[in-house]
Amino acid sequence: MSKPRKKLKADLTRRDFGLIAGVAAGSAVFAQLVTTGPLSPFGALKRRQLSEEDYEHEDVDEYHWGMVIDLNKCIGCEYCQRTCNATNNVSPGKPWNIVVEDETNAGETFYFSRPCLHCQHAPCVEVCPVKATYIRDDGLVMMDYDRCIGCRYCEVACPFDARKFNWEEWEGENAYVPTWGIPEVPRRPRGVVEKCTFCVQRIDYGYENGLTPGDDYDATPACVNICPVEARVFGNLNDSESNVSKYLDTFATVQLRDELGTEASVFYIPLGEET
Amino acid sequence: MTTTTITQKKPSLSPAAVLWIGIICVFLIIGLFSAFLVLRDGLVLTNLSDSVPWGLWITLDLSAIALGAGAFTLSAIVYIFNVKRFRPIVRLAILVGLIGYTTALLTLVMDIGRPDRFWHPWVYWNVHSVLWEITWCITIYLMIMLIEFAPVIAEQSFFDRWPKVRVVAGKLHKLAPFLAVAGLLISLLHQSSLGATYGILKARPIWFKPSMPIMFIVSAIAVGPAITMALAWIVEWVSEGRKKIPHDILYSIARFSGIALLVYAYIKFWDLAAVAYYGRTPGSDTAFEVLNNFTPYGFGFWVVEIILGIIIPVIFFLHPRFRKNPGALVVGALLAALGLVFSRWNVTVSGLIVPLTYALGTLFQVPPADYFPSLVEWGIAVGVLGYVMLLFTVAVYFLPIFGYKDEPGY
Numbered sequence: 001m002s003k004p005r006k007k008l009k010a011d012l013t014r015r016d017f018g019l020i021a022g023v024a025a026g027s028a029v030f031a032q033l034v035t036t037g038p039l040s041p042f043g044a045l046k047r048r049q050l051s052e053e054d055y056e057h058e059d060v061d062e063y064h065w066g067m068v069i070d071l072n073k074c075i076g077c078e079y080c081q082r083t084c085n086a087t088n089n090v091s092p093g094k095p096w097n098i099v100v101e102d103e104t105n106a107g108e109t110f111y112f113s114r115p116c117l118h119c120q121h122a123p124c125v126e127v128c129p130v131k132a133t134y135i136r137d138d139g140l141v142m143m144d145y146d147r148c149i150g151c152r153y154c155e156v157a158c159p160f161d162a163r164k165f166n167w168e169e170w171e172g173e174n175a176y177v178p179t180w181g182i183p184e185v186p187r188r189p190r191g192v193v194e195k196c197t198f199c200v201q202r203i204d205y206g207y208e209n210g211l212t213p214g215d216d217y218d219a220t221p222a223c224v225n226i227c228p229v230e231a232r233v234f235g236n237l238n239d240s241e242s243n244v245s246k247y248l249d250t251f252a253t254v255q256l257r258d259e260l261g262t263e264a265s266v267f268y269i270p271l272g273e274e275t
Numbered sequence: 276m277t278t279t280t281i282t283q284k285k286p287s288l289s290p291a292a293v294l295w296i297g298i299i300c301v302f303l304i305i306g307l308f309s310a311f312l313v314l315r316d317g318l319v320l321t322n323l324s325d326s327v328p329w330g331l332w333i334t335l336d337l338s339a340i341a342l343g344a345g346a347f348t349l350s351a352i353v354y355i356f357n358v359k360r361f362r363p364i365v366r367l368a369i370l371v372g373l374i375g376y377t378t379a380l381l382t383l384v385m386d387i388g389r390p391d392r393f394w395h396p397w398v399y400w401n402v403h404s405v406l407w408e409i410t411w412c413i414t415i416y417l418m419i420m421l422i423e424f425a426p427v428i429a430e431q432s433f434f435d436r437w438p439k440v441r442v443v444a445g446k447l448h449k450l451a452p453f454l455a456v457a458g459l460l461i462s463l464l465h466q467s468s469l470g471a472t473y474g475i476l477k478a479r480p481i482w483f484k485p486s487m488p489i490m491f492i493v494s495a496i497a498v499g500p501a502i503t504m505a506l507a508w509i510v511e512w513v514s515e516g517r518k519k520i521p522h523d524i525l526y527s528i529a530r531f532s533g534i535a536l537l538v539y540a541y542i543k544f545w546d547l548a549a550v551a552y553y554g555r556t557p558g559s560d561t562a563f564e565v566l567n568n569f570t571p572y573g574f575g576f577w578v579v580e581i582i583l584g585i586i587i588p589v590i591f592f593l594h595p596r597f598r599k600n601p602g603a604l605v606v607g608a609l610l611a612a613l614g615l616v617f618s619r620w621n622v623t624v625s626g627l628i629v630p631l632t633y634a635l636g637t638l639f640q641v642p643p644a645d646y647f648p649s650l651v652e653w654g655i656a657v658g659v660l661g662y663v664m665l666l667f668t669v670a671v672y673f674l675p676i677f678g679y680k681d682e683p684g685y
Contacts, residue, residue: 020450035397071635094325102634112634123478129407130392130399149395150318150388152328153406159478160633161641165328165388168319190317191388256633260477270635 063138065198065213066237066265068247069113072273073231076101076111080223086181087222089174094164096196097223110271115223116141116162116196117256117264124154124163139265140198148192155193159257163195181222214243299665306658309651313385320651326644327627331652332386335659336379337469337619342612343375344499346420347462354455363679364520366427368503370676373420374666376413378659385655405468405475412465419458422447430675467492473622480558482626486546493542497535498615504528505608508601510671518677529604533592536611540585562629569643572625575617584614
């Protein structure tokens with residue numbers, strides 16, 4: 001190229017430097033515009049999704065949906081799991097809602113069930129690289145199936161094994177329909193992660209029609225409605241008059257792995273607590 | 276019409292070269308076929324499950340990025356610490372880095388459930404996510420390496436017809452010191468964030484520790500330059516000395532890597548002592564018990580990671596008897612790379628095999644998960660290896676990677 005030089009220090013003139021700084025700043029602005037700003041080819045899609053994400057309610061602090069599960073009452077009938085499979089169109093191989101037979105250290109048999117705990121400091125939400133999972137103002141941990149890239153980091157991060165990945169398209173018939181319910185949401189596509197939503201479609205229906213989730217049947221999660229022994233109670237944790245709040249006031253409850261500080265919205269009444 | 280004889284220079288291919296090209300082609304065909312199957316049928320073809328959602332491919336990503344760490348380490352040595360003696364190896368190091376990072380991106384695209392949405396992290400930002408930060412760092416660092424590599428490509432006679440390209444590439448090359456600073460910062464960030472990907476997960480007792488990012492970056496700094504050095508030796512042997520890098524540089528890199536490996540061993544030792552002995556918790560105790568009873572974790576850790584991956588390479592790199600012996604240095608570097616790949620595998624898979632416990636004061640214990648890669652996963656791995664071999668061979672054969680001259684552009 002040019003003549004060899006002995007010293008190869010960065011021989012930048014002031015003009016070079018200005019040019020380089022300009023190009024660097026320009027490309028940063030350009031990158032911002034193209035990836036997230038108004039020039040983005042995905043702008044319309046992004047704005048639509050953001051508007052869903054920033055879904056505001058009249059009063060932000062008015063609602064925080066939560067659940068109390070009474071381990072003393074649960075009889076392990078699995079109705080909650082079955083109606084969930086039907087209502088939310090969940091593949092039976094990877095249920096959102098699990099029921100397992102368990103044993104205390106003293107040898108007593110009991111049944112443990114678990115939906116998504118809708119943590120307020122959710123590890124899954126923190127790790128998602130694309131904000132495909134996020135916490136709504138009313139405390140629900142939501143999934144945006146149109147945004148998820150299927151990296152499965154949330155699945156690795158969730159302490160409660162509440163997330164399931166769609167390894168393949170589920171094309172089979174849903175054996176739980178119509179006996180256990182009618183699907184209210186479409187099946188999720190292959191390659192995204194899914195999880196329990198607290199039947200968000202019913203909660204939103206409640207908002208629109210002035211119903212109270214937890215009290216009104218049509219606005220309450222299917223698993224809570226179907227439980228034959230009322231082991232599950234659902235309601236607004238921010239309303240001191242709601243069913244869940246009364247339970248929390250009356251009984252000793254625990255949260256799963258509360259030492260992790262995830263602040264789950266699901267509380268358990270442990271064995272031995274008189275209810 | 277008088278015939279002008281066009282003497283076409285026939286590239287003479289030795290039988291060994293033909294065999295090499297054949298192997299690359301077979302690997303690429305296997306890889307492309309596996310990729311086709313995965314894109315058509317989805318990740319159900321893998322042996323991954325909801326308990327072990329990450330496996331061989333993530334191990335490959337992490338390893339490829341770590342093995343590409345020679346690029347930022349040697350650029351920093353030359354352009355920031357101003358040790359100009361190492362200049363002749365910078366191009367090779369950047370080539371290895373470019374290959375490593377593109378390999379990682381290729382594998383990652385196969386690994387995500389929705390490859391059509393690979394661009395989402397660029398558009399939908401979650402600044403709290405280490406994975407988002409890693410995606411951005413890798414993107415930016417790949418660009419930095421491309422700029423650093425631009426002069427090498429612009430020197431090709433193909434660009435004779437566009438001298439402007441060379442001028443631009445020359446201007447870009449003036450940026451080298453700045454690129455080295457940016458590259459160093461960004462590499463320090465994402466190489467350690469790859470460890471943090473595991474280290475921040477509080478639900479997993481054997482991952483959740485602050486030493487994770489440090490072990491990742493130190494091992495990358497140790498092994499990345501070593502693998503670059505080993506490749507330099509191998510190219511010299513294969514080209515029968517036509518393409519070589521001054522030997523004193525390679526010896527110095529071996530010594531550097533040996534010392535860095537000792538630092539790595541020291542941190543690893545304290546990590547082991549803290550997690551498994553001084554700071555043990557019920558969670559980590561149970562986890563190690565599960566691993567030792569159900570997997571060859573202990574064997575893999577001590578024999579492959581520590582003895583093969585650290586101790587033998589350190590002896591080869593630092594002992595006076597071996598440190599000027601190219602054969603020993605190459606074997607040492609390859610063993611260190613093996614140890615690094617294995618440690619990434621051990622971190623990923625072991626952490627996932629230990630089941631999560633979250634039920635209340637009970638005996639609730641899910642059986643340990645099981646994972647061994649399926650045929651299609653190995654197929655992608657083989658294809659990626661073919662890609663690495665192809666890119667390296669083509670670049671070394673056609674581009675001025677070796678033959679350093681003391682002039683601008685280097």
